[in-house]
Amino acid sequence: MNLKTLAEKLGLSQTTVSRALNGYPEVSEATRLRVQDAAVRFNYRPNSRAKGLATGRSMVVAQIVPGSSEHEMVNPIFGDFVGGATEALARFGYDMMISRVLEDDEGKIYRELHARGAVDAVILQGPSVEDPRIPLLNEIGMPYIVHGRSTGITAPYSWVDVNNKRSFRRATQFLTDLGHRRIALINGLEYMDFAQRRRSGYQEALDAAGIAADPALMCSADMTEGYGYRETRRLLHLADPPTAILSASMLAAIGIRRAIQESGLTMGRDVSVITHDDDLSYLRNGDDIPIFTATRASVRAAGAILAEQLVALISAPESGPVHHMIEAELVVGGSTGPARRRT
Amino acid sequence: MNLKTLAEKLGLSQTTVSRALNGYPEVSEATRLRVQDAAVRFNYRPNSRAKGLATGRSMVVAQIVPGSSEHEMVNPIFGDFVGGATEALARFGYDMMISRVLEDDEGKIYRELHARGAVDAVILQGPSVEDPRIPLLNEIGMPYIVHGRSTGITAPYSWVDVNNKRSFRRATQFLTDLGHRRIALINGLEYMDFAQRRRSGYQEALDAAGIAADPALMCSADMTEGYGYRETRRLLHLADPPTAILSASMLAAIGIRRAIQESGLTMGRDVSVITHDDDLSYLRNGDDIPIFTATRASVRAAGAILAEQLVALISAPESGPVHHMIEAELVVGGSTGPARRRT
C-alpha cells in the first residue's frame, strides 16, 4: 500500500493525504480523520526511503562498532548502551544503524556515511585522549555526539560523559578516610580518555591525603576478569602490598575478589575494593544489597540521555555543542572497611 | 556531489555514468575508467535512499533488541554477535539496523519495518521453544533467519544454531566417563529453546549412563554470576551434593567457581565444572590454556555465518530455508577431573 493507491481509494489527492497524515493545518478535521482511519485500516506506512529522499533526512543515527580487527575486544557495555540509546531514539522516530570498519581507515566510513546520506548523525564511542575522529567529523560537517570526552581536543564538540575524575577522587578519598594509604588502581587502557580521567581523580585524592603515588600499585589494560585476578595476585605478593584496590570495571572486580579469596584473605576486611559499576543488566552488583562498594553510573541511562541530546542537536545544530555530565553515585557495599594494621 | 553534477562535469549523461559505475557492459572501458576516476576524485557516493528507492532494496538488515521493558536483561552475547554479523554484512554491502520495541506487541514492529520498506530482512534472536515470531514473519513474507531454533514450530524456517543438545550430551558423557554420577545442571531460562535442548542433551547422557536425573540438581534462570554462585552454594549444601556441575554460561561458571572456592573445595578436584563458552571477546576462558573445561562455540563466528546465509537468502528467496548447524568443540581445561569418592 503506497500513498498513491491510498489516495485513490479515498478519492483524494496524494497531497491531501500526505498533509492529513503529517498534521498540516491545510486539511479539515473531518478529512483528516477519514484519512487516518483508512491509513490504519490498510496498514499504510510511508516508505522510509521515499520519505527520506523527499525530506532530505534519513531518520537514522549510526554507531561504529569499535575494533577493526577480529581480535580486538568488543566493548562489554555495547549492548546496554545500545539498548538505552535505541529506546530513546525510537521515541523520536529515529532508527539506529551499526556500522563497522573493514579497513584501518576509520575516517573513510564517516565520510562515506555522510556522502551516501545514509545517516543524519553518528555516535562516537570510546574516545581516546586525543581522538582524531573529532576534528574529522567537524571537518565533514555531520552532526555527532561523543560518549565520553577527549582531553586533548580543543575544538568544541558535544558530549555526554560520566564525571570519572570526580567519582574516582571520591572513591579514593573514601578509602583514605578509612585509613588506607596503600591503594592500588587497576585501571582500563590508559590511552582511553575515561581511564586517564579516573587515574587523575585517584591521583588528586592521594595528593590531598598526602600519599605518594606508587607506580607499582597502578596498572592499565583491557578490563577482563583475568586481568583483575592476575594483577591482584601480583599486588598481594608485593613486599608492601596494598590494603585497598580501585577497579575500573565489575568484570575486573570479580577477578580481584577471586585473587583475594584465593590468598586466604577476606574482601572488605583484609583488603578493601571499590569498583566502577556500569550497571550492566547481565552483570549486576548484587541483587538488592550491593556486593561491591562502587561508583555507579548506568550506561543504559547514558545511552538514553545521549540519544536525546543528539536528536536535539540534529533538529537545531546551531544550538551549539551540548554537554551533559553524569554524576556517578557512590554506593557502599560489603567490599570496603577500615584499613587494618598489617600483621 | 550527486550523479547529475558528476555527469555534467564529465560531459556525459546520468545514464552512462550510472552504468559505468555499476559495471554494466554498455559502456566502453575507456569511459568507465574516466568515470571511476572522477567518482573517486569528487568523492562521489550514490545516495542510499535514492538508490534504494530506484532499486526497491534498502540493503539494510534489522535486528530487534530483545527485551521490551527497561528491567529486562540485555543479552550478553549481543555485542559479539552483532560484531560478527555486521562485519560479514558489510562485505556484501549491507548495513545493520537495531530496532527496539516500545510496546509489548513485537509483531507490530516487524509489520512496520516491512511496510515502511526500511529493511530487506531481519534477524531473529533468542527464540523460545515455540516462538510466535516465526509464523508471524512467514505470514508477513519478509526474509528472515533465526539465531537458534524453535522446537515447537513445524513450519519451515531458516536458522543458524549451535548443536546444543549434542554438545551438552558430550559434556555430560565426559563427566560420566570420569565416574561422576551426581551431575548438576545450572541452566539458562528454559522457555528459551537453546536451554531446553541443552537439558535434553544432559538428560540423554544421564540415561545412557543409567543415572536417574535428580530434579534437585537442576535449575533454570538468567545466566548471571550471582545465579551460578547461589545455586552452587545450594547444591553443595545438599545432603547428597553433586560432584560435577554443568553450566550454561561463562558468567555463571565464574559464580560457580567462587562458591566452590568459598566452600574450601578445589574446582577440578573436589568438584568438576564444565561450562558452555560463547567465546565472548570480553570474557575469555583463559588466555592460552583454558581455565574451564568447556563446550566452545564462538558467537561472533555464528553472527558472521548467519549474516552470510541471510544475504544469500535475500538474493535468492526461492532457494528455500537454509540451515546451518555449528558444532561446539569440547575443550578440556583444568576444571574437570575424576570423581572422588565422597568422604
Next chain:
DNA sequence: TCATCGCTCCAAAGCGGTTTGGAAAATCCG
C-alpha cells in the same frame, strides 16, 4: 453586488538514483 478572504483541496515539480527504448556513431563484411 462584487472584491476579498479563509478554507479545502489539487496538479506538478522536485529529491537522486536506475532502467527502458531508442538514436547516433563506429565497425564489420561481402
Next chain:
DNA sequence: CGGATTTTCCAAACCGCTTTGGAGCGATGA
C-alpha cells in the same frame, strides 16, 4: 562502397514521498 551489426551514449520514465503555487468555493464585509 553500402548495408548490417555492434558499440556507445542519451532522453525520459519511474521509484514513493513532500511541498510549492495555485484553484475552486462558500462566507464576509463594504
